[in-house]
Amino acid sequence: MTLVFTKMHGIGNDFVVVDCRDAPLALGTEAIRRLGDRHLGVGFDQLLTIEPARDPDCAYAYGIWNTDGTRSGQCGNGARCVAAWLARAGLLGEGLVRLESPSGPVGVEILAGGHVRVDMGEPRFAPPALPLDVAHEEDRYTIDVVGRPLEIGAVSMGNPHAVIEVDEIATAPVGVLGPQVEHAAAFPRGCNVGFAQRVARDAIMLRVWERGVGETLACGSGACAAVAVLHRRGLVDDEVRVTLPGGSLDIRWPGAGHPLWMTGPAAFVFEGTWHE
Known part of the structure; x- marks a missing residue:
């Protein structure tokens, strides 16, 4: 199989971003590990997927996988990269837009100079x-x-x-x-x-x-x-x-x-x- 991707990073935290708006990610845990290998694959800290939102209040959803193939609930640098990817594709409106992360909605806003502002929600200490x-x-x-x-x-x-x-x-x-x-x-x-x-x-x-x-x-x-x-x-x-x-x-x-x-x-x- 072949997988089209975009390589991105947020201050060195690097990602492989995959467009899964039309079909879900077709990679199992071992394939994700091979893709994430910096010598034998592409290499990344996290794999990010762009997906249709399930929450009607969100524009799109994103998934997060770590290098070892496990799933993650949140990634702040990844959220900014997802927002930038959507903005470059002309898919993100102006102002604050809600995206559906694995742990719930986050708000993102594109700023000048390639910067992105993210509402990460209230920290939970319980x-x-x-x-x-x-x-x-x-x-x-x-x-x-x-x-x-x-x-x-x-x-x-x-x-x-x-x-x-x-x-x-x-x-x-x-x-x-x-x-x-x-x-x-x-x-x-x-x-x-x-x-x-x-x-x-x-x-x-x-x-x-x-x-x-x-x-x-x-x-x-x-x-x-x-x-x-x-x-x-x-x-x-x-x-x-x-x-x-x-x-x-x-x-x-x-x-x-x-x-x-x-x-x-x-x-x-x-x-x-x-x-x-």
């Missing part, structure tokens, strides 16, 4: 939303990670996130601690793991170990999660610039009762055809 296996909701949790206690924050942005504050982002043990927290017993479905260094009240640095992928150059929902956790603790302001290895995102969240907004770029890389 443990069942992640899910997180703890007795009750707290601002800080101490969980067991390979026999050692670790303090984390936890929030759902449509997908589960653990957030760890670090003093120095460059030396954070992302490659070791990331997979350990991802598979910790407290997270029965796994989680994304963000390592956040506060630089100022309006600036943080972040590295993210993504569930089912590994460390990526950027993670949009991870940036949102880090700001949400730190804002709830009173450590950052309503508007924060998050700098990741691949670039920066602007996050705005006034707090409980309000949606969280993410703004950043979406870039086209190339068009291609994959031969399975």
